[in-house]
Amino acid sequence: MSLMSEVGQKAFDLGVPIAVHIDVTYRCNERCVHCYLDHDDHGEMTTAEIKDVLDQLAEAGVFFLTFSGGEVFMRRDFFEIVEHARRLMFNVKIKTNAVMIHEEEARRIRELDVDTIQISVYSHRPEVHDAITELPHSLERSIKAIRFLREQGLRVTIANVLMTVNSSDQSGVQKLAAELGVHYTLDPTITPMMDGDTSVLALRIPGEELPEIFRNPALVGSQEEFCAPPKPPSKEDLEGYSCSAGHSFCYISPYGDVFPCVQFPLPTGNIRRQKFLDIWNLSPQLKEVRSIQAKDLTVCSSCSHVTSCTRCPGLAYVEGSMRGPSTADCEKSFYRTGVPTANMLQHGLSKPRTTAPLIQIRPIAVPA
Amino acid sequence: MPENCIYIARSSAIAARALAGEMMVMNSADSTFFTLNEVATVIFQAADGHTPLRDIVRDRVCEQFDVDPEQARADAEQFVTELSSYGILIVSNQPLASEAT
Ligand code: SF4
Ligand code: SF4
Numbered sequence: 001m002s003l004m005s006e007v008g009q010k011a012f013d014l015g016v017p018i019a020v021h022i023d024v025t026y027r028c029n030e031r032c033v034h035c036y037l038d039h040d041d042h043g044e045m046t047t048a049e050i051k052d053v054l055d056q057l058a059e060a061g062v063f064f065l066t067f068s069g070g071e072v073f074m075r076r077d078f079f080e081i082v083e084h085a086r087r088l089m090f091n092v093k094i095k096t097n098a099v100m101i102h103e104e105e106a107r108r109i110r111e112l113d114v115d116t117i118q119i120s121v122y123s124h125r126p127e128v129h130d131a132i133t134e135l136p137h138s139l140e141r142s143i144k145a146i147r148f149l150r151e152q153g154l155r156v157t158i159a160n161v162l163m164t165v166n167s168s169d170q171s172g173v174q175k176l177a178a179e180l181g182v183h184y185t186l187d188p189t190i191t192p193m194m195d196g197d198t199s200v201l202a203l204r205i206p207g208e209e210l211p212e213i214f215r216n217p218a219l220v221g222s223q224e225e226f227c228a229p230p231k232p233p234s235k236e237d238l239e240g241y242s243c244s245a246g247h248s249f250c251y252i253s254p255y256g257d258v259f260p261c262v263q264f265p266l267p268t269g270n271i272r273r274q275k276f277l278d279i280w281n282l283s284p285q286l287k288e289v290r291s292i293q294a295k296d297l298t299v300c301s302s303c304s305h306v307t308s309c310t311r312c313p314g315l316a317y318v319e320g321s322m323r324g325p326s327t328a329d330c331e332k333s334f335y336r337t338g339v340p341t342a343n344m345l346q347h348g349l350s351k352p353r354t355t356a357p358l359i360q361i362r363p364i365a366v367p368a
Numbered sequence: 369m370p371e372n373c374i375y376i377a378r379s380s381a382i383a384a385r386a387l388a389g390e391m392m393v394m395n396s397a398d399s400t401f402f403t404l405n406e407v408a409t410v411i412f413q414a415a416d417g418h419t420p421l422r423d424i425v426r427d428r429v430c431e432q433f434d435v436d437p438e439q440a441r442a443d444a445e446q447f448v449t450e451l452s453s454y455g456i457l458i459v460s461n462q463p464l465a466s467e468a469t
Contacts, residue, residue, distance in 0.1 A: 004401055007392055014388055063385040063392055091383035091394050113381045113396040155399070 011061075011248040012241075015290070017280055019064035019244070020057055021262050022252045024050065024081060026070040030097050031134040032120075034163055037070060044254040047077040049272070051084045053252065056276040058088040068095035068262075070254070079108055086112050093118065095159075098145035099138055106148035117149055118157045118185075124172035132165060146180050156182040229337050230305045237307045238295040245314060246289035250280070260289050264314025266322065289313070292323060299325045303342030305333040327353055376424075376448055376457050377417035377464040384412070395455055402456070407433055407440075408447050415457055417464035421448060 001009070011018035025044055026037045045053065057065070065085055072078050072094060085092050094109070098119045101109075109117065119142055123129040129139035149156050158177045162170055170186065177184035241247060246260035246268075253259070256271040258279050268286045269279030280286065292313070298321065300306050310333075315326035325343040331352045334341050344352055378384070383394045391409040393402045404412055407429055414424040425444045430437050451457040458464060 003403060007387065007401075007403060011387060016387060018385075018387065058385070061385060061387060063383065063387070063394075086380075089382070089384045091396070113383075115383070115394070115396045115399065 008244070008248065012244060015247065016061045017057070017248060017250055018062065019066070019249045020062045020252060021066040021068060021249075022050075022053070023068050023070060023254050023262070024072055024078065025075050025254050027074040028069060028071040028097075029074060029099060029135060030071065030138060032122075033132050033134070033165070034161065039070065042255060044075075045256050045272075047080060049256070050081050053256070053271055053276065054081075054085050054088055054090070056271075058090065060277050060280060063091055064093070065090040066093045066095060071100070072096050073100040073105070079112070082109075082112050082114065086114075091115050095120075097133070097138065097142060098149075099135065099141040101145035101148060103148050103151075106145070106152045106154070109149065110152035110154055114154065116155045116157060118159050119146060121158045121160060121173055121176065123166045123169040124176040125169060128166050128169055143176075143180070146182060150181055156180070157185055158182055159185050162186060227336050227338075229339050230308045230333075232304065233294065233307045238293065238301065240294050241290075241292065242294075242311060242313045246286045250286075258283075260286065261314050263312060264289075264317055264322075266314075266317055289322065296323060297325075298323050299342050299346055304339060305330075305337070305341055309333045309341075373461045374421040374445070374448065375417060375419075375460050375463050376411075376415040376421055376452075377460075378412065378415050379455055379458055382456055386413075393456055397455060400454055402451075402454075407435070407443070411444055411447065412451075412457070417458075421445070 008018065010016075025041070026039055027041055028035070028037070028039050031039075054065075067078075067082065067085075073096060075081070082092060082094070092112070092114045093116045094114055095118045098117070121129065121139070121142060122132045123139070126137070126139045129142075130136055133139075146156055146158075158173060158180075160170060160173045174184050243249075243261075245264050249261060250268075251259045251262040251264070252271065257267055258269050258271060258276070259265055259267065266285050266289070268283040271279065294306055295301050297306070297311075300309070300311055303309070303325070309329055311329045312326045313322045315328055316322055316324045319325075319327060325341070327343070330341040330343045333339075334344065334352050340350075341352065344350070347353070379395075381396055383396060385392050386409060387403075389406050389409065391404040391412050393404060393412070394400070410428045410432060411421075411424055414428050421444060422441070425440050426437070429435060429440050429444065433440075448457055448459055452459045
């Protein structure tokens with residue numbers, strides 16, 4: 001176990017929120033076709049409020065802090081926020097589309113010793129990327145920004161969300177990342193909108209096409225290992241938990257709502273009304289999330305994939321129950337190994353359902 | 369450099385946070401990640417740039433831990449040299465402005 005994993009496990013066991021993701025705004029200069037956010041400003045936290053939140057997070061033991069959005073640079077005070085975070089000695093990661101990063105911004109980011117900048121790139125072809133972002137010249141501007149950041153010696157990661165419209169461009173984006181000297185990460189998961197609108201799910205790569213991705217060693221490493229049939233769960237496995245959401249990680253929206261994860265829209269409290277640590281320690285919803293062990297999962301506990309499945313409790317929650325299966329992960333498990341999932345067997349299906357029925361969930365927006 | 373005129377300050381390029389009494393430290397320049405044991409954590413937290421290392425060892429380390437003062441001084445010096453080689457601590461024989469608050 002690496003030192004980093006050891007520390008992560010320790011935080012998990014102690015219930016310390018070691019990592020937090022904050023969206024500082026939902027406003028954006030791009031209009032990505034798959035984006036699940038409502039881009040209007042319903043009363044974002046002010047600079048002073050965010051600084052106060054950061055003070056509270058430092059006190060709570062948060063070490064890894066991710067700033068995202070929306071587009072973070074839509075906030076004129078963004079550098080003031082990062083500066084405050086760095087003064088509090090957080091390890092800061094920024095997720096951005098980078099179109100507003102020029103030489104000066106790149107220099108400021110380096111001066112603030114930001115750890116990593118993650119930039120979304122959908123295709124190496126401007127006609128595809130710009131059609132997804134609905135912002136002309138956005139690919140050109142993002143690439144220019146990556147060069148400025150690299151000139152400053154900063155670590156950059158290209159995040160490639162794969163969907164139907166760009167699934168054939170993945171190797172082109174990988175090559176582009178190599179040319180630019182940056183890391184590459186792939187995300188084949190399109191998630192439903194925060195308010196439960198499922199129309200974006202139509203952009204998800206159809207399950208039938210997943211095997212092609214899962215058999216690409218450039219993406220998954222050893223195929224033999226990755227596609228190996230699942231091992232039967234041990235008693236320990238069944239006493240294990242899903243992921244760090246709500247255990248050592250949480251998400252804070254621009255309106256101060258606290259959720260177990262950016263992909264787990266279960267409202268647990270609002271930082272404008274309560275102290276962060278009171279929400280973290282006392283929220284009944286977070287306590288419930290933390291209590292769920294693999295053996296408590298309604299369908300998954302009897303699934304042969306339960307130990308190797310990437311089951312996301314957030315997606316399961318959006319589908320109807322945080323103790324239930326997540327159809328997107330059933331698809332991945334099935335197409336990765338060819339072994340039917342408990343969810344399929346229960347419904348007598350020969351292949352996983354592709355679109356899950358979703359319920360309407362909207363984060364609580366509190367006026368400033 | 370004799371130990372009695374060493375001043376230490378934390379670099380502003382690092383990220384740091386205590387987890388159950390032990391400090392996690394990451395140098396953003398190369399993502400090196402460390403955890404410091406409890407004694408090292410006390411020294412790191414006291415690295416304000418103007419308290420001599422000798423005083424930190426005497427007033428913090430020897431006060432809080434059951435250690436031999438001579439041994440503690442030698443260990444502290446070694447620890448400080450090591451962390452400064454990773455760019456985590458700045459060492460000087462003059463008082464320093466602590467880079468991080
Ligand atoms: S599995 Fe889902 S809920 Fe858990 S951390 Fe990942 S995205 Fe969040
Ligand atoms: S494959 Fe589906 S049913 Fe099986 S553990 Fe994963 S989410 Fe649950």
